[in-house]
Amino acid sequence: MKRKAKQPRGKGRVPARPGRAGGKGKGRVSARPGRAGEKGKAAVEGQRSLSRQTRAGRVQQASGQAGATGKEAGLAPSGRAGAMGKEAGLAASGRAGEITGEIAGEKTLMVVGSVALDSVKTPFGQVQEVLGGSAAFFATAASYFTSVNVIAVVGEDFPEEHLTFLRERDIDLSGVERRPGKTFRWRGEYSYQLNEAKTLETQLNVFESFRPQVPASHRSPGMLFLANIDPDLQRSVLEQVKRPRLVACDTMNFWIDGKRDALIRLLKDVDVLLINDGEARALGQHPNLVAVARTILAAGPKTLIIKRGEYGVVMFTADRIFAVPAFPLEAVKDPTGAGDCFAGGFMGYLASSGNVSEHALRRAVVYGSVMASFAVEAFSLDRLRVLDQTDIVARFGAFKQMTIFEEL
């Protein structure tokens, strides 16, 4: 295992267990009148100005719309058009036409995971108590593509400015509970090779008794991402919603080893599993990734995405393999959150395109790689704060340039 990087950081610290539910509904962040003063007003204004910003800032709306069906021919090498044209995989699930009862519900993406305060040190600097957590990274990356609802918990001390930032990205926080106690904190350090975080301190705080509750208004998400938490909690979220068109999940060795049965049960209902290579080997109980992929695909997911940090990503489906290298960057400052930003770009694109064909999945993997490549360029979500659609489109193009070669 080379690098746990961003996704792992969220991993060494989320052994959350179902706790008592106390205070649900009342403590929701978006409904807290007690904090509505100046900051609340700013947030509302943020929301407004945001409706404009995100319309412009959404990658999918300005490009790519035609892609999934428009240029199929480009994908098929001479003489193999038939094989490539065959749309195996998720598209066949028959859920495409499902009526969700929500306006634009089909494009809405829900995530359950952590929202945290991270303190991170790398050879290129350090930050104290900055915005972190799998759901925060995921939602921010996905917000460039579609509307996102977050199911998470924060403590009384969680800074309003972070919530404002997320709301300004048009992220729906009505599923974020604010509970008595302190916010989940993680402190970690990376060596010069940036390939694995050393966890210095984990304070679960309110995350320890996190029991995700999906607001009634959010029970028909178009797609759902179960970030790395206890498989039983992941299942509880799945059971609270009408079956989404696509369900993806992440996990880590802590659950693979400690709650294997619960995880295996969950996987039967998961469409896409996103994990890193070490986790894949632990789950598939074999050193060879092809053998591992066969085992995992037989357990439920139709798609397995293996994240390999600086080496990129490989996606296995029943009869295809797609692999894309990571973008070689000189300015890698902090790998924290890269895996979650990958998932955010991946799911955000799929949700926005409403397409889960092999073609769409491949593009989604590239969008995920694009978002991860930005995430590592700065601490916390700082690079994503100043990202615009042009940056994303340009880097997508750079991935194409980097990987293209001529047919025979």
Next chain:
Amino acid sequence: MKRKAKQPRGKGRVPARPGRAGGKGKGRVSARPGRAGEKGKAAVEGQRSLSRQTRAGRVQQASGQAGATGKEAGLAPSGRAGAMGKEAGLAASGRAGEITGEIAGEKTLMVVGSVALDSVKTPFGQVQEVLGGSAAFFATAASYFTSVNVIAVVGEDFPEEHLTFLRERDIDLSGVERRPGKTFRWRGEYSYQLNEAKTLETQLNVFESFRPQVPASHRSPGMLFLANIDPDLQRSVLEQVKRPRLVACDTMNFWIDGKRDALIRLLKDVDVLLINDGEARALGQHPNLVAVARTILAAGPKTLIIKRGEYGVVMFTADRIFAVPAFPLEAVKDPTGAGDCFAGGFMGYLASSGNVSEHALRRAVVYGSVMASFAVEAFSLDRLRVLDQTDIVARFGAFKQMTIFEEL
């Protein structure tokens, strides 16, 4: 450093130093009447039948010929045709039209390196004293694309059957010296992850005093590969030949650390450097590969190819990066020689196509990856012994399928 794999195996054992030249010219393998009996006859017959076989077996002759110029449009994404059409890099060297004075000399590829007897143990089996060595792996892989001349040394005990095999692949062995003493032997073992060989024994034998001599008839090779030997010996070969159209070299940490100055001097005259990621970081003295690439490209080579074992290959030129993942294989038996087979496919394709444009280099990287992917499927050169053109073309297509995604 994840995996020294095939190229490393050739590396942990080639600290050859210039020795006395004794016996040169006389002991050449191809001129040994004393061994000509039954085996010699077989070899001659092998050569004959081979002329047919290789005509059919050469990838370049049956396909790919038109590619370098025929389908440029496919390479250029919308709106970027100009940038991609720009043929930066090696094509600008002005050596394309050089007259070598040899019939078909422009397509001839020369390699200097080791020919060895390997004993290898992996979790999937073990072999004793089988054909190995960087020059043997390289030449065999390249022989699927073009004519190859080998400059190497073997001992009195080197089995004639190995020479017969190489000759049957249409490989010219007139530059292989047979000297008094025993052949270079290497014994190594791989753990279950197959990512790094543990050297158990190295007997340099005749390789210790190897001083490469290029026969007069071979002094105008079209292209030259300096496999991993002492940089001073690499230079001596370069000085014995008329400047080839393209010179590539490999090296290892032993020389990077021990003969850095000689290596840096050599690099000024090298077009393509092929090394693994650990070696690149050691040579560039920086953990970041982009920074390393800039440093190395400034030292001479116009192209840097970094081999990353199971993660694939990344190629850096002045203004472009090309990356291709390794082919995920379930049946990896022995990684010994993969790096040299990569180099053989890479250089073999370039020599056969007579083209060193960015397009050709990218295809060459894929052909290299194809040959490496076959090499690891069996011990020694066993997979390459039974390979045919159809296999190579099919796997090239599989690489394309594995890496393609739609533009925006």
